[in-house]
Amino acid sequence: xxxxxxxxxxxxxxxxxxxxxxxxxxxxxxxxxxxxxxxxxxxxxxxxxxxxxxxxxxxxxxxxxxxxxxxxxxxxxxxxxxxxxxxxxxxxxxxxxxxxxxxxxxxxxxxxxxxxxxxxxxxxxxxxxxxxxx
Numbered sequence: 001x002x003x004x005x006x007x008x009x010x011x012x013x014x015x016x017x018x019x020x021x022x023x024x025x026x027x028x029x030x031x032x033x034x035x036x037x038x039x040x041x042x043x044x045x046x047x048x049x050x051x052x053x054x055x056x057x058x059x060x061x062x063x064x065x066x067x068x069x070x071x072x073x074x075x076x077x078x079x080x081x082x083x084x085x086x087x088x089x090x091x092x093x094x095x096x097x098x099x100x101x102x103x104x105x106x107x108x109x110x111x112x113x114x115x116x117x118x119x120x121x122x123x124x125x126x127x128x129x130x131x132x133x134x
Contacts, residue, residue, distance in 0.1 A: 007070040008046045013063040015097055027074045027107045032114035034080030042075050052077055064101055081124045
C-alpha cells in the first residue's frame with residue numbers, strides 16, 4: 001500500500017469513545033511522557049512542521065488527536081504522562097481517557113511508546129511498557 005504522507009490533516013480531537021472517528025482505518029498511537037516529542041515525531045514522519053501542535057511546555061496535548069494520513073491510515077497523538085503541570089484530577093481524567101482508547105479501540109493496530117534515550121526510563125515509562133505488553 002502506497003501512502004502519500006503529504007496528504008495529512010488533523011481529523012478531530014476526542015476525549016471519549018463517543019467522539020472517535022467511525023470508520024475502519026487502522027490507527028497507530030504514539031504514547032510517552034509529557035514533552036518526549038510525540039507531536040514532533042508525527043511532524044517529522046509526515047514532513048510537516050506544524051501539523052501536530054508542539055510546545056516547549058509539557059502538557060500541550062490534552063486530548064486524543066487523530067491525524068488522517070492519505071485516507072489510508074491514522075496517527076493518534078496521545079496526551080503525555082508524567083510531569084505535565086496539571087492537577088491530579090486532570091491527570092486522572094487523562095489516564096482514564098488513554099486507558100479507554102488503548103483497551104477498547106478496534107482500529108488500533110500499533111502503539112509506539114516513545115522514550116527519551118538521554119534519560120533512564122521513568123517509573124511511568126516502565127508502567128506503560130508493562131501495560132502495552134498485555
